[in-house]
Amino acid sequence: MQTSVTSFNPTFAFNTLPPDWPGNFWLHWLVFTIILIAFIIVSVIMFIWFERRLIGRFQIRLGPNRVGPFGLFQAIADVIKILTKEDIVPQKADKVVFWLAPLVALVPVLMVFAVVPLQSGAMLVDLNIGILYVVALSSIVSIGIFMAGWGSNNKYSIIGAMRDVAQLISYEIPLVLSIVGVVLLTGSLSLTEIVGAQNIPFILLQPIGFFVFFIGSLAEINRCPFDLVEAESEIIAGYNIEFSGSKFATFFLAEYSEAVLLSALTATLFLGGWSGPLLPPILWLLIKMFAVFAIIIWIRSTLPRFRIDQMMAFAWKFLLPLALINLLLTSLQIVFWPEASSWIIVLLSFAILVALILVWSKSFKPGGNKVGI
Amino acid sequence: MTLKTEPFVINLGPVHPSTHGVFRLRATLDGEVVMDIEPIIGYLHRGIEKIAEGRNYKQDIPLTDRLDYVASMSNNLPYVMAVEKLAEIAVPERAEYIRIIMAEMQRIASHLLAVGSLANDLGTFFTPFQYMFREREKIVDLFEMVCGQRLLYNYMRFGGVSHDIPDEFIPALCKLVSTMPGFIDEYDQLLAENEILLARLKGVGILPKELAINSSVSGPMLRASGVEWDIRKVDSYSVYDRFNFDIPTEVIGDCYDRYRVRIQEMRQSVRILEQAIEQLPPGEVLAKVSPRLKPPVGEAYAHIEAPKGELGFYLVSDNSEKPYRLHIRAPSLINLTALREMVIGWKLADAIVIFGSIDICLGEVDR
Amino acid sequence: MTVALSSSEIADRLKNQFPEAITETKKECLIIKGDFLLDIASFLKNTPDLEFNYLSYITCVDYKDYFELVYQLVSTKHNHSLVLKTQCRQPEEPIVDSMVDLWKGADFQEREIYDLMGITFKGHPNLKRIFLWDGFQGHPLRKDNSNDTEN
Amino acid sequence: MEVESKYIYPNLELDRDEGEVIKALQEKSQKIIPDPDAWLSEELNRNVLLTTVDGILNWSRRSSLWTVICFPACCAFEFIGAASPRFDIARFGMEIIRASPRQADLMITAGTLTWKMAPQVKRIYEQMAEPKWVIAMGACAISGGLFNDSYSVVPGYNHIIPVDVYIPGCPPRPESLLYGIEKLRGKIRKRSTIKEDK
Secondary structure (H helix, E strand, O other), X not given: OHHHHHXXXXXXXXXXXXXXXXXXXXXXXXXXXXXXXXXXXXXXXXXXXHHHHHHHHHOOOOOOOOOOXXXXXXXXXXXXXHHOOOOOOOOOOOHXXXXXXXXXXXXXHHHHHHHOOOOOOOOOOOOOOHHHHHHHHHOHHHHHHHHHHHHOOOHHHHXXXXXXXXXXXXXXXXXXXXXXXXXXXXOOOOHHHXXXXXXXXXXXXXXXXXXXXXXXXXXXXXXXXXXXXXOHHHHOOHHHOOOOHHHHHHHHHHHHHHHHHHHHHHHHHHOOOOOOOOOOHHHHHHHHHHHHHHHHHHHHHHOOOOOHHHHHHHHHHHHHHHHHHHHHHHHXXXXXXXXXXXXXXXXXXXXXXXXXXXXXXXXXXXXXXXXXX | OOOOOOOEEEEEOOOOOOOOOOOEEEEEEEOOEEEEEEEEOOOOOOOHHHHHHHOOOOOHXXXXXOOOOOOHHHHHHHHHHHHHHHHOOOOOHHHHHHHHHHHHHHHXXXXXXXXXXXXXXXXXXXXXXXXXXXXHHHHHHHHHHHHOOOOOOOOEEOOEEOOOOOOOHHHHHHHXXXXXXXXXXXXXXXXXOOHHHHHHHOOOOXXXXXXXXXXOOOOHHHHHOOOOOOHHHHOOOOOHHXXXXXXXXXXXXXXXXXXXXXXXXXXXXXXXXXXXXXXXXXXXXXXXXXXXXXXXXXXXXXXXXXXXXXXXEEEEEOOOOOXXXXXXXXXXXXXXXXXXXXXXXXXXXXXXXXXXXXXXXXXXXXX | OOEEOOHHHHHHHHHHHOOOOEEEEOOOEEEEOHHHHHHHHHHHHXXXXXXXXXXXXXXXXXXXXXXXXXXXXXXXXXXXXXXXXXXXXXXXXXXXXXXXXXXXOHHXXXXXXXXXXXXXXXXXXXXXXXXXXXXXXXXXXXXXXXXXXXX | OOOOOOOOOOOHHHHHHHHHHHHHHHHHOOOOXXXXXXXXXXXXXXXXXXXXXXHHHHHHHHHOOOEEOOOOOOHHHHHHHHHOOOOOHHHHOOOOEEOOHHHOOEEEEEOOOEOOOHHHHHHHHHHXXXXXXXXXXXXXXXXXXXXXXXXXXXXXXXXXXXXXXXXXXXXOOHHHHHHHHHHHHHHHHOOOOOOOOO
């Protein structure tokens, strides 16, 4: 830990180009940025298609299948259509904020991808503080959402934006605490090293951490059951209610890039990232990403939505204690029993996870009663 | 330092994903908490009561279909009952049974939709709704077999029903009746064992018994508040007294109880259907009634237990071909009376759910 | 079965308290004077063995020279019912007492009658148009309002 | 808990304003708005040439028609029926029902339109971003249908907004809705975005 903090300087990060990559840093930067953005956009399109087809299956119907083979071009048609639609700016909107909001929401997500390892060494920069960078940047998205809510000058959108900020503040803490467990096990903040350290995936060693991280990140990307930000049955479309045309497309892209990012991060932190037998590493990563996303879709098509106070209670009373206990247990194990066989740890952690969840779910009341007026 | 805050007014509807039509809720919010609401209705007011005065008795049957358009059969029934009461027309026994079969199937269909859209209001992204719709389609198929329409049936006539059920109807209905309890159990299990759903529904929007009676609430809402009041039992009409069924009631009167009452009522409807199929007698289905019916001077009120509550038709005749006055006691409209008391103090999200748990149909509210 | 109480019996009981209130007793309904409506209604609601705690519906019929308001009262305890009628013979400005204080269920129904029939309910807390919009001319359900006055 | 007054905000002024809006609209919309795309039927005379760009745009537009929520009455259930597992409108990529008109392309007006509702429908239509289409579904939407002679019913949506496709029926079956949507796609196919200079 100490070494990585003291040795942080940009040149260190830049020098981590693998020796067999051609060209200098800037060529690498240019090529890789283009590849990365292409990768993001293609995977977003695939994710949209995957989600719509899968939700179709969950809802005993077929889902889009007429546009192109298996409906594969559906998302492409959607994108072209949205981009060529009229771009409306409401008369009473805060024009600058309204214009900036989609960009503020999208750019941080794209930036985070810089440190996500697609395979060994295939990343824009191997920051030694990768995790810190990810956590810091991914919160900025909320500013974009709040700007959208405020700039639209619409009551529904401001409610949605307020909900998003409340949600972010509550869920950021358990999320970060759950990552700390992983960092403790690895002894590094770099994502490459985290992948490298996973001889057995951390989901087995850190089940509580995975549980908290997964739920926390669902809330972070505003997915069901924490989709209060755009709760369709309550506040219609939430923050993006007034956006149309390319601005809406940008939001759409940001939303799904976040989903891609979350899937990639979950795969990297807990599922062993790109490592796996036989298949090429990038394919392993994609398989894991789609697996994680399938679970997100499953949750989306099954669960009802939380109410705002229940959601906050869930973060502070349920997830935060779990994350703290996980942190404590991991530190104790590292300090007092570092030589323990991992399989014993696996068994122990799962036993503790089951026990904790049982105890907590019995004692935890999401509560929230009528307010006297 | 205290921040200056002020409540703000927000319009939910008339075009809103979860207002079940064109209902509008002018809500005053303090942050997320609903301080006050004012239901605004009339966006679908077509003046059915006035139009009915301009058409003859038979022509008014299609108008009744369009009241509660998710339960058309149940709307035909009280109207033809009122006219029969007024003109003293006897109904053949077979027709009575067919009417009850239709009304109970309609009850299942309507409750399926109510439960599905309640789940939708909770934010389940259409999945329960789609499953409920799958079951509803099966019932709609049966209706289509009988009268050729999918939504607005126009099936009942004075003195019976427009035509007899086809031969393949009863086997199809038997199949439905035998599979339906399994589906209901499955859906109940899927929904009622979900922790989030329970947290969202239990204890929310409590309607106390006294207030429920005082507000003239009827149907599943009244029974969820603990009043054992079902027109089929307390003022039995048609041949309901020949069937064996229970009135499901709950105690507290929150959203969860209303959901439970609906689920249990579907089971009871299946029970009634089973008995009705057994007892269905042969014979005529339509009494001889003059097409230009002129009931004697007088008035009549006939009411039934529709899926949404007590649906009644008050009819005044002046011995002409057209009704002098037709008043519809619409359960949806009157059930809305209690909405304000139930919603105030809850969050915005709860307001939607409470509203959804009442299960109104705007065609009936506005008429 | 909901027993429809005989109106003459009720009329006899009412005669002690409100000697002048009853206009007519028919087989199925009891017609009373508008002035006594609220008193009689609260008597019917609060008397122990009557206890009409449930107001099933209110409606109004336009008989050209007078309006007739129909109240169907039901007791959920004793399972009996009574139809109460009152006639409003002021064709210009018909006014009737509001029942909202006794039965909340009257709220929307009275607004509906106000909207479509143009009868003012004295004491209603929020008497305004419910189905039609503010500024709509006339009251459509009245007999003098022919069907095609508006477009 | 006791609420002091019956309604904290009686909003009488708001009601009056809304009434005036309705009245103004009623006076303004006594005539039927003609279909703006009527020229499509006389296609040969205009001799429309579609470019490749047009082809791609039209392909994308007709492949992803997102519907806005405007379901006043009965026909809504046949629309939902069309979206349900049996008829599955999602096959055409139409299962996204946007509640916000800004992001929608198609308005399926399923149900009777009353004068009280008319300003809202007009507003939704105006809030939709171009290009946008309207399908009038059912007899009430076409002409007022069964309630044509009523004092509060608008005799057809085309008094308020321009309509592209009419689907008869009371209510139309989901099959006929799908047929109507197919007709609309045919119409979109012939549209020329590049040449259309307004």
